[in-house]
Amino acid sequence: MIDLQLTDKTHDEGRQGEALIVDAPKLLNARKLYIESYGCQMNFADSEIVASILLDQGFETTGNYQEADAIFINTCSIRENAEQRVRNRLSQFGIEKRKNPKLIVGVLGCMAERLKSKFLEEEKLVDLVVGPDAYRDLPQLIEQVGDGQKAINVLLSREETYADISPVRLNGNGITAFISIMRGCDNMCSFCVVPFTRGRERSRDPHSILAEAQDLQDRGYKEVTLLGQNVDSYKWKGTAEAEDGAEIMVNFAQLLEKVALISPELRVRFSTSHPKDITDEVLHTIQKYDNICNNIHLPVQSGSSRVLDLMNRTYTREWYINRIDAIRNIIPDCAISTDIIAGFCSETEEEHQETLSMMDYVGYDFAFCFSYSERPGTMAARKLEDDIPEDVKKRRLQEILLKQQTTSHYRLQKSVGKTVRILVEGFSKKSDKDLCGRNDQNAMIVFPAAENVKPGQYVNVIIERCTSATLLGRITA
Structure with a gap:
């Protein structure tokens, strides 16, 4: 991640890990658990699920890894530098492991899913490796480590949503919280490892989502962020007791409205949207409710239709512009942020200029910008040549960053006096x-x-x- 515009945790994949004391009750004679999270907000939300599961097993979360009985790193595989930071951090934790051989060190999340047993072989201090869909198995895996064995569970699930688990809030401020509404991703973007590390897309029961949001509001929280790899494709089908067992369908616009109606004092955000799926119905819902924030993260990745096709983004430059125009028409004061990849496979100078012109057209408030980094196992790694020289990637990225810095400043200046x-x-x-x-x-x-x-x-x-x-x-x- 480039150090420009690190204002939104959602897409700061390479940021330094974060571990905070939770708002959980103190336990008598509790073992200490330290969790450090990297990457997207989904990882931070997953760490709260892990904390809840292990709270029931007598683990109390600490912000000091030197006093911990177990150290877990919840990892990100979206960028190579994020993985390298995790490896460097594991080396630091190795010092504590040598002091205390009973210390349990575990790798969770996307990097665990991608590298699987290699972690146990390469990183000798790692005791357990657990993928995003296997957190319920942590108590058994920890017991297995206690018996002197290495432990691993990276099985993906088509059903797991952790809907019945009440997360332990790790940020500790009692004001803002994440609510995961879905897991996995069905979009096979050629550059992305998420479908391989988080599995197929599945939506969470809306009743459990609303119950979690209501509980947060009752406890004094003032803002929730609904999370999913692609929230606009949220779709749940089930029965409703109030309708005599009749089957109902809930889409994202309807879910968003239901959460907004909990209280006008509960502010609602969401992330992330996909250009192919965001609908006018969603936009009209945002416009209708004052407590739904006028802020949409809509990753463009490239301004070139040919490059978008190579990325398997399933939309064109013209389609993306249509969605931007709809946002501007329906929600005139909406802030729009994005993700941009510089130097994707075979990108020409003219196509790079198309990305710059897209930035001019939209006028993004924020942008999270990367030079292309090939990820093993992806469609791009298998079928496309990473043929743009590094110096060209860096130059194009710098041009994108400078343009975004100017645009962000201009957008902020428009608020002066208001x-x-x-x-x-x-x-x-x-x-x-x-x-x-x-x-x-x-x-x-x-x-x-x-x-x-x-x-x-x-x-x-x-x-x-x-x-x-x-x-x-x-x-x-």
């Missing part, structure tokens, strides 16, 4: 004299703290100026 409603999330990273929070469009706002303003409150802030990535203002009536 009064916006924000949800206060906490103190600024740079100063405990400033608070921070995000507006409807997901832009971060920093403003002087006030005695009567606490995290979790909504406040009105007038924007006075901006940097290239942050809005700065003050509280107003």
Whole structure:
């Protein structure tokens, strides 16, 4: 991941891992569990499921790996540098393993699924390897390690959604939370490993999703983010008790509305959308409810129809522009972010220019940009030649980054002078004299703290100026 625009956890695949103390009750004589998560928000949500499963087994989460009885890394395989960071981190944990041979070290998630038993062979300090669909098996696997064996379960499932598990919230702020609404992915993008590491797409029962959202609202949370590899393809079919057992179908627009109706004070976000699936029905639902944030992440990947076809994205440049036009017409003040890959297989200079012109057309608020990195096992690795020289990739990526930096700054400048409603999330990273929070469009706002303003409150802030990535203002009536 490039260090530009690291404002959205969803697509910061290469970021440093994160481990935080949970809001779970303290347990008497509990064993200590340290979880470090890398990559997308789905991984962070999965870590909360793991924490819940192991809480029932007497594990209490800690933010200090040096006091842990078990260390788990929830991994990402989307980029090569993310995998390398995990390997480097395992080397650091090896120091603790040598001090305490009883320490359990485990690799979870997408990297575990992709490399499987190789991890146990190559990384001698790793005791267990568990894929995204096998977390329910962790108690048995830990017991197996306790008996002196290595343990592995990377079986994928067509049914597992963990719908009955109440996640232990790892961010600890009591304000924002993730809700996983589906798992897996049926889109076979040629550059992507997700279908191989997370399996086929399956949607979670909407009743369990609404119950989780209601519980969060009852506990004082003010914002939920609905998560899926492709939320727009959410589709659940089942029976409804209220309709005498009649079968019903729930799509994403309907689910989004149901969550929004829980409370006008519960702000709703979602990620990620796919250009081939996002519908006008979804857009009209966003426009209808004030508590659904006007912020859509719509990965374009390339501005060239030929390159999009090679990527197996199943839409053209013209289709993507049609979806952008629909967003702008139905939700005029909607912020749009994206993902862009520079230097994909056989990309010409003219096709690179098409990507730059797409950026000009859309005017993205944020963009998460990468140079193409071949991932083993993908369709691109099997059938396409990674033939763009590294220096060309870097130059094209730099041109994309510079354009996005200018556009992001311009988009933020349009907010100067306006009064916006924000949800206060906490103190600024740079100063405990400033608070921070995000507006409807997901832009971060920093403003002087006030005695009567606490995290979790909504406040009105007038924007006075901006940097290239942050809005700065003050509280107003």
